[in-house]
Amino acid sequence: xxxxxxxxxxxxxxxxxxxxxxxxxxAEHLRTCASCREELVLLRGVTDSLAAAVIPASPPAGxxxxxxxxxxxARGMQRWSPSPAWAAVAAALILVLAAGLVSINxxxxxxxxxxxxxxxxxxxxxxPAARTIELSGSVEASARFVFRPGRxxxxxxxxxxxxxxxxxxxxxxxxxxxxxxxxxxxxxxTDRPVILAVSGDFARYQAVAISVERAPLGAxxxxxxxxxxxxx
Ligand SMILES: [Zn+2]
Numbered sequence: 306x307x308x309x310x311x312x313x314x315x316x317x318x319x320x321x322x323x324x325x326x327x328x329x330x331x332a333e334h335l336r337t338c339a340s341c342r343e344e345l346v347l348l349r350g351v352t353d354s355l356a357a358a359v360i361p362a363s364p365p366a367g368x369x370x371x372x373x374x375x376x377x378x379a380r381g382m383q384r385w386s387p388s389p390a391w392a393a394v395a396a397a398l399i400l401v402l403a404a405g406l407v408s409i410n411x412x413x414x415x416x417x418x419x420x421x422x423x424x425x426x427x428x429x430x431x432x433p434a435a436r437t438i439e440l441s442g443s444v445e446a447s448a449r450f451v452f453r454p455g456r457x458x459x460x461x462x463x464x465x466x467x468x469x470x471x472x473x474x475x476x477x478x479x480x481x482x483x484x485x486x487x488x489x490x491x492x493x494x495t496d497r498p499v500i501l502a503v504s505g506d507f508a509r510y511q512a513v514a515i516s517v518e519r520a521p522l523g524a525x526x527x528x529x530x531x532x533x534x535x536x537x
Contacts, residue, residue, distance in 0.1 A: 316397030319348045422502035426460035440535035450513045461501040466493040476523040480512040490523040
């Protein structure tokens with residue numbers, strides 16, 4: 306690579322998708338080659354504007370490697386043809402678009418779950434037979450648990466709960482005669498209420514409680530005293 310341009314590796318370099326060894330070699334070449342530097346600037350313009358149009362995320366495992374391998378010429382192959390560089394640009398575009406699609410799909414799923422929780426909460430809040438429990442405890446917050454006796458659907462609605470810190474989150478527990486059962490984890494929001502959809506046979510429980518647990522998954526059993534409790 307020492308005496309050749311690195312055109313076909315530039316898209317991968319721009320996307321930070323090369324092996325460490327290749328990344329280093331390209332960087333070395335770029336130090337001494339103005340024409341490849343120019344090419345990289347052009348390429349970054351394309352990939353950056355595409356990346357700005359979609360939200361970055363990781364493409365499916367193996368895709369990046371497979372695409373780059375498919376367009377990379379074998380070692381020792383003649384490199385006078387401009388086509389590998391164009392193929393590499395196309396590969397770069399595919400990678401950026403694939404990453405965007407993965408990310409959009411994830412966002413859609415999260416949005417869908419949020420919407421479903423909001424619908425469930427709204428339905429409960431407007432149902433005449435629904436019961437609303439205010440949770441109270443050692444922290445300032447508005448936390449309500451709404452459910453319909455005899456139905457499986459409930460929802461926790463929380464506003465003004467402080468951020469527990471980066472490594473922590475809040476976990477909702479259903480407290481019955483046996484062990485507490487996790488009803489989900491959440492992080493507070495400053496811009497809107499958190500709504501957590503909960504399903505269960507609420508006649509079996511005496512209370513709901515919220516404790517602070519470790520992110521991102523919470524605990525299987527509460528590890529600290531609850532900060533908020535409401536009797537069902
Ligand atoms: Zn060069």
